[in-house]
Amino acid sequence: xxSAVHDFRLRGAVVSVGTTSMEVRTxxxxxxxxxxxxxxxxxADDGxxxxxxxxxxxxxMVARDAATFERATxxxxxxxDKESAEREKEARLRQxxxxxxxxxxxxIKPPMPDEVPLLHRLWREAHGARMSAAPPTLVPxxxxxxxxxxxxxxxxxxxxxxxxxxxxxxxxxEAAWLSAYKHCKRPMVFAGADDVTFGRPxxxxxxxxxxxRVAFVDPEGSTIRVFVDVNxxxxxxxxxxxxxxxxxxxxxxxxxxxxxxxxxVTYAQTLLWLESRRRWLASKSESHPVDGR
Numbered sequence: 001x002x003s004a005v006h007d008f009r010l011r012g013a014v015v016s017v018g019t020t021s022m023e024v025r026t027x028x029x030x031x032x033x034x035x036x037x038x039x040x041x042x043x044a045d046d047g048x049x050x051x052x053x054x055x056x057x058x059x060x061m062v063a064r065d066a067a068t069f070e071r072a073t074x075x076x077x078x079x080x081d082k083e084s085a086e087r088e089k090e091a092r093l094r095q096x097x098x099x100x101x102x103x104x105x106x107x108i109k110p111p112m113p114d115e116v117p118l119l120h121r122l123w124r125e126a127h128g129a130r131m132s133a134a135p136p137t138l139v140p141x142x143x144x145x146x147x148x149x150x151x152x153x154x155x156x157x158x159x160x161x162x163x164x165x166x167x168x169x170x171x172x173x174e175a176a177w178l179s180a181y182k183h184c185k186r187p188m189v190f191a192g193a194d195d196v197t198f199g200r201p202x203x204x205x206x207x208x209x210x211x212x213r214v215a216f217v218d219p220e221g222s223t224i225r226v227f228v229d230v231n232x233x234x235x236x237x238x239x240x241x242x243x244x245x246x247x248x249x250x251x252x253x254x255x256x257x258x259x260x261x262x263x264x265v266t267y268a269q270t271l272l273w274l275e276s277r278r279r280w281l282a283s284k285s286e287s288h289p290v291d292g293r
Contacts, residue, residue: 016091216276
């Protein structure tokens with residue numbers, strides 16, 4: 001008989017290294033007694049444990065010298081088995097994807113020529129929606145925005161005196177789920193985090209703004225991508241200083257109504273829509289896409 005109570009196991013391994021950086025894969029596994037799902041399986045070994053992979057996280061880490069905090073050299077990684085070589089190959093593909101997104105960063109370069117017709121189509125659809133009395137099939141991006149202000153407290157700091165990245169991740173995920181709920185008008189199912197970037201540390205006592213919005217919905221309405229940016233609010237200048245960025249992916253519940261598409265209104269929103277679309281397309285080509293069911 002299947003039980004609702006399970007043990008979990010975290011397993012980490014370095015899968016790729018560069019000169020001063022490395023990629024670490026962390027798996028979350030559910031551990032249960034082999035044969036728990038089938039009481040009639042007399043061949044199951046009572047002492048055998050079965051692992052079920054629930055999810056994986058790939059983290060890029062940079063080595064720093066403990067004294068000078070300058071970049072430090074990472075020892076080479078031995079690849080003496082087939083599994084290590086396969087993981088290295090997958091890591092290279094992820095590295096190539098990150099490089100492509102970085103080289104085509106919309107904050108630096110304009111949209112690609114093949115993306116211009118998409119922008120024109122978005123404008124035409126928005127214009128048609130304003131002129132039509134029919135129920136809207138496009139939802140403005142601003143309508144899903146969630147904004148949260150927080151004062152960073154000492155209880156959430158790490159051993160270095162800065163706020164835990166996991167705490168900021170939790171706050172951002174909560175805001176992202178609310179944005180997905182506002183857009184779809186029903187609870188969403190969390191599928192994963194496509195990208196998490198910690199740009200600078202957050203100190204205790206700082207005021208941060210967490211802003212989330214639905215940035216992209218795939219044509220079938222089965223994938224909702226939410227972008228969250230975390231900014232430090234300067235009390236002196238009133239400016240927002242970028243701190244972290246998160247790209248979350250959600251799915252609608254099975255059997256639910258079709259998810260409406262996102263309508264960017266401003267140029268900045270259009271670039272965010274394009275960026276999220278690029279990530280959706282890149283994820284579809286991966287062996288374990290976060291956008292897939």
